[in-house]
Amino acid sequence: MGRLFGTDGVRGVANEGLTAEMALGLSVAAGHVLAWGSPRRSHEEGAVHDGARPTAVVGRDPRASGEFLEAAVVAGLASAGVDVLRVGVLPTPAVAHLTGAFGADLGVMLSASHNPMPDNGIKFFARGGHKLPDEVEDRIEDLYWQHESGERQWDRPVGAGVGRVTDHGEGADTYVAHLVGVLPNRLDGLTVVVDAAHGAASRVSPEAFTRAGAEVITIGAEPDGLNINDGCGSTHLAGLRAAVLEHGADLGVAHDGDADRCLAVDATGAEVDGDQILTVLALGLRAAGQLRRDTVVATVMSNLGFKLALEREGIELLQTSVGDRYVLEEMKRGGYALGGEQSGHVIVLDHATTGDGTLTGLMLAARVAATGKPLAELAGAMRRLPQVLVNVPDVDKSRVSTQAELAAAVTEAERELGETGRVLLRSSGTEPLVRVMVEAADEEQARTVAERLADVVKSTLG
Template structure:
C-alpha cells in the first residue's frame, strides 16, 4: 500500500493516526518492510539485523504490533518483543543491547483511539527527515522476499525492561549502588494508565521514595483518559490530599513529565529544565553552559537562564529537533515546555521517568521544596490561539501579516513576544503571545488571530 503522495506520511514524531482507520494493519506491515529495507541500505542495519519492538497498553497496539513484527520478520529481521514499555525504554535498549532497529507502537499523549509507529535506528536515535522520506518512497515497491532460514525469527523477552529501570536509577549517582536515596520523599505518580505504569513507580520505590500511584491500572481503553500530563487535575488534588512533596504526571508512552508542587500548583517543562540546568551547571555537567529549548519556551525561562549565565539555543518544536541541535553542538540538556526533557548522558530521547527521578533527587540534595526550586524563573502569561481553515503555507510570506507581527513585537518590547507557527499536522496556524498580564496576552493574541484569519483565508 503506497502512501498518499499529496501528504507526508511521517509527522513530527513518527506515523500517527486513528488506529484501524488511518493507521491500519496493512499500512503498519508495509511501513515496517520499507523501514527494514531503507535502514539496511543506509548501513544502519547489520547483516543479521535484530529489532526490538515495544508498545504502550492501547488495545490497538496488540494488532499493530503483530503487523509490525510480521513485516520485519518477512524482511529477514529477527524480532524481540519487549511488551509494554516506555518509548525511551525502547530507545535506550536499542543502544544498550546493540540492536539494529527499534519500533515503538504509541500515540504518546493522544486519545486511546489513536496510535502511532516510531522508529529508532542503531544507537537509539529517531530517524531524520531524509530517512523517513526514503521509507515512504519505498513503500509498495516489489522486493525479493527471503525464504527458508532467511526469514526473521520472533521471540518474547521482557527482561531487558528491568535493565532499563536499573539504568534510570543508576543515573542518580556514579552507578546503581551509590545513587542518591529518595527516602523521606512522598511522591504521587500519575502514569496515565500508560506504558510507565510499572517502571515509573518502580524506579522511585527502588530509591526509597514513598509512592502513591494514580491512574496506574491500564486496561487497553483508558490510556490518557482524563489523566496524565494532559489532564493533571486529579494529580493536583491528590498531592494536596495526601500531603505529598511532589506529583509527577507522565503521558501515555512516558517520554514527557510534568510536575506538581506540594500546594498543587503545576510545574511545567520549562521550569523543570531551569531547575535541572542550574543543578547541572553547579555540578559542572552542563556542557558549554548551554541548554537547547524550542521556540515555544516561555520568555521567563530565557530570562532566568540569561541571569544565571546559561545560553539558550532554540530549535523547532519536537524533541527530535531538540536532540539534533544537542548532537550538533555536543550539549547535555534540552527539552520542551510540554515536559519532553533530554539528558544526553543517559538518553537519546525525552524520558519522563528519568526527568522525574532527577527532579526528586534535586529536591533531596538541596532540601528545598519544588515550589522554591521552581521560583528560579517567573513565567510570563502565555496564550495560544489556533486558527484553523487557513493557508498555513503563506504564514511567513504575507506582507500585511508580517507587518502586524513586527508592529506587535515592537510594542511589546522586552516585556513580551509573539510567535506564529504553522501546524506540522493540521491545516491551521498557531498564534502564541506572551505579555506582562494574561489580559494583555489574550487581547494581543485575539487581534493577531483575526489578522491571520483574514489574510490567510482559503
C-alpha cells in the same frame, strides 16, 4: 500527497488513517533502509541476538489498537529478514534505550503519545536508539510508496532467511535498573505521587521511584487498553494535584501515554512545567559540573521567562524549531547535556537518547532530595510570563510565513509588546491549523494581542 512522517513518527486514527497494511508496509521499508541499507556492524557484546540477520526491538503502549498494529509491524520486519525482540508494553524511551543496550539495528515504538485512545502511531529508532533525521524518514517513505504504487517489489527471503520473533520480558527490569543507576543521589524521605496516564509507564515509573528510595503513591496506572490519557496524565493535572494535597506529598509527576514527557506539581499543588523543570535541572547539572558549555537547548515555544531566568544565572539558551527531535539534533551537534520542551519533553543526553519522562521525574526529585528545598522554591528560580496560545483551525497553514498582511500585523504586535513580550506564529505539524502564541508582562495584553492576530490569520489564510 502529504508527507506521512510528522514531527514524531507516523500518526493517525488507528484502523482508519493508520491501518495494519500501512504499519506492515512501513515496517518492511524501515527494515530495508535501517537494517539492510548499509553495511551492518556486528552486534555489541551482550546483544540478545548474535546472528547473521539484523535485529529490531519492538514495543508499544497499552492502547487496544497497539495489539493489531504490533502484529503487523512484527510481521513486516520478520518478512524482511529482520529478527524481532518483542518487549511488550514499555515507554518510548525504554524502547530507545533497549535498542542501544541490545545492539539492535533498529527500534519501533507503537504509540500516539498524549493523543486520545483512538489514535496510534509508529516511531522508528536507528542503531543506538536515536530518532531518525528527516532524510532517513524520507527514504523509508519513498520506498513505501514505491511498493504501494507497484513500482517496486519487496525482496522476500524464504526458508531460514525469514526473521525470527522472540518475546523478551526482561526489558522493563533492564530499563529500571538503568534509570536508578544514573541518579546522582537517592530519594529516601520523599513522598512522590506518580500519575502514569494509564499508559506505558504504569509499571516502570512507580517501580523506579520505589527502587530509588521514595515513598510512592500511584494513580492512573491501571491501563485497560481504552483509558490511556483519559482525564489523567500530563494533559490533565487535576487528579495529580488532588492526590499530592491529599497525601501531603513532596511532589507529584505526570507522564503522557508513552512516558516520553513529564510535568510536575509541587507540594502546594502548583504546576511545574517543562521550562521550570529544565531550569531546576540546569542549575543542578551546573552545580555538579555536568552542564556542558553552560548551555541549554529548547524550542521557540519556551516561555520568555525561561530565557530571562537562564540569563540571570549566566546560562545560554539555544532555541530550535518545535519538536524534541530538533532539540536533540542541536544537542548532538553542539555536544550539549540538557535540552527539552515546555510540554515536558526533557532530554538528558548523558543518560538517554530521547525525552524520558521517568528519568526527568527522578532527576527532579533527586534535586529536591539533595538540596533539602521544596520544589516550589527550586522552580521559583524562573518566573513564567503570561503566555496565551490560540489555535486557528481550517486555514492554509502553508502561507503563514509568506502572507504580507499577516507579516505586517506581527511586526506591529511586536512593536507594541517591546522587549518584555514575544509573538510566535507556527503551523501545526499534524493538524490543519496555525498556532498563535503571544507573551507579555501582562496577561490581558497578551490575550488581546493574540486574539487580534488570530483574527488576522483567519481573514488572510482562511
